[in-house]
Amino acid sequence: MPFFSIQRPIVDEIGSLTRFTLRFFREAFRPRYEFSELIHQCFVIGYKSLSLVGLTAFIMGLVLTMQLRPSMVRYGVEAQIPAMVGIAIVREIGPVITALIFAGKIGSSIGAELGSMRVTEQIDAMEVSGTNPFKFLVVTRTLAATLMLPVLVVLSDAISLYGSYLGVNIYEVLSFRLFYTQVIDNLAYYDAVPAFIKSYFFGFAVGIVGCFKGYYSNKGTEGVGRSANSAVVMASVFIFILDLLAVQVTDLLWEL
Amino acid sequence: MDTTEPVIVIKDLCKAFGSNVVLDHFNLNLYRGENLVVLGKSGSGKSVLIKCIIGLLRPDSGEIFVFGQNVPELSYAELDQMRARVGFLFQSNALYDSMTVRENLEFPLRRHWLHVEQKEVENLVAEVLESVGLAHTIDMMPAELSGGMRKRIALARTLILKPAIILYDEPTTGLDPITGMEIIDLIRDIQQQYKTSSLVISHDMKLVKRAAGRIVMLIDGKCHAQGAYSELKNSGDPKVRAFFD
Ligand SMILES: Nc1ncnc2c1ncn2[C@@H]1O[C@H](COP(=O)(O)OP(=O)(O)O)[C@@H](O)[C@H]1O
Ligand SMILES: [Mg+2]
Secondary structure, three states: OOHHHHHHHHHHHHHHHHHHHHHHHHHHOOOOOOHHHHHHHHHHHHHHHHHHHHHHHHHHHHHHHHHHHHHHHHOOOHHHHHHHHHHHHHHHHHHHHHHHHHHHHHHHHHHHHHHHHHHOOHHHHHHHOOOOHHHHHHHHHHHHHHHHHHHHHHHHHHHHHHHHHHHHHHHOOOOHHHHHHHHHHOOOHHHHHHHHHHHHHHHHHHHHHHHHHHHOOOOOHHHHHHHHHHHHHHHHHHHHHHHHHHHHHHHHHHHO | OOOOOEEEEEEEEEEEEOOEEEEEEEEEEEEOOOEEEEEOOOOOOHHHHHHHHOOOOOOOEEEEEEOOEEHHHOOHHHHHHHHHHEEEEOOOOOOOOOOOHHHHHHHHHHHHOOOOOHHHHHHHHHHHHHHOOOHHHOOOOHHHOOHHHHHHHHHHHHHOOOOOEEEEEOOOOOOOHHHHHHHHHHHHHHHHHHOOEEEEEEOOHHHHHHHOOEEEEEEOOEEEEEEOHHHHHOOOOHHHHHHHO
């Protein structure tokens, strides 16, 4: 079997997703703007993921510190733990883990919500009620996801670092002030800014993929489940691909 | 009221999905104040027909005049204006399940009439809920309602804009026979009270017998036969007879 005929569905899918994304940009910048729905979605999306992101961030920080410790002790550099953990969390682990949790929580819920709205004709009903469903549902949710993920990432970084501080204090006494100074002194803009920017892209990927899968959901309740599931899978893969691109781009810019 | 004036005229409507030809030169007139039932078996393209009328689907060819305007040629803004005058009752009700009954009913009002006073909205919501006999459900969620109640709320949401035409997509499908009968009677009452013209698509012979003024039979994508219930019942055509036996 030739490669391209096996990969055909994937290529088709990428094509439709690209068209969907272009349509997003066309519709997002044209009136009428659905501001109140956007604010509502920002609140819903941010609030829904808050506790989960907080919990996982805390555990990540704590565990990372405890796992690193034996090797650091072996080389006699345990004093460098705050600096190392700080860089690891801010640059990579904070954005990526938060984005993956976000994909699991928000990507699937957008996929399922729009999917069931499609199947029960609610999207058609919006259209006949003088509303452009693409603007009202897709644009608002995608924008809300794009805007909220960076906020969650900052929060998650802070909570992870606090978890790491507690992790250090299991073995030795270190004041929070000293821990904080050690983390901040070793962080440059070069660490924080690209990580912050890439989380916008992660948020956008989660939002647009969730909407895409839901908006074109197949008939039947099983189609809704499939939309939710494949939204998470696809968004997670995109997060890793974007992460790969982000590191290349930052590296290039740093060289300049 | 002039009952010889057509409000919807469909000429040679064709619609196919790939090689699946659903509507094949279909013709139909709906006159003002009339209760017309389009009868066809499941999968015959009834939903496709009324989705073309309201502009949710684009026909491949043919003309659909609603109040004299050809739907496939309308701009977005014109389409919205037309949709404010033509109600659509979805087969699956399509109530927004994240909203309360009140918010569901307010939605088309607030979206179609951009500047509308709160007081007027409340009055209209109360009025349509009264018409369908469900005033007490105003703060409930759709999930808390029974199938028949959901159908009534969906009908109330359609009525709130006081449409001149209502399109019903299988209003009794999925309901038990008694509830179905209540919905049929409600449709007739609404028709009298709001003076609408109705286009009902269905395969429910009880509905056809009780509510239809005129019947159009959609068979093989065409308008196969039309007439009153008693005329069609005695027809010699086997395809028509199949519905009545
Ligand atoms: N969006 C669509 N894409 C492809 N085929 C469709 C679509 N909508 C309806 N069809 C096909 O059109 C035919 C008629 O469907 P429909 O109008 O829903 O039947 P019914 O008379 O039961 O309402 C069916 O064969 C269905 O598969
Ligand atoms: Mg149907």
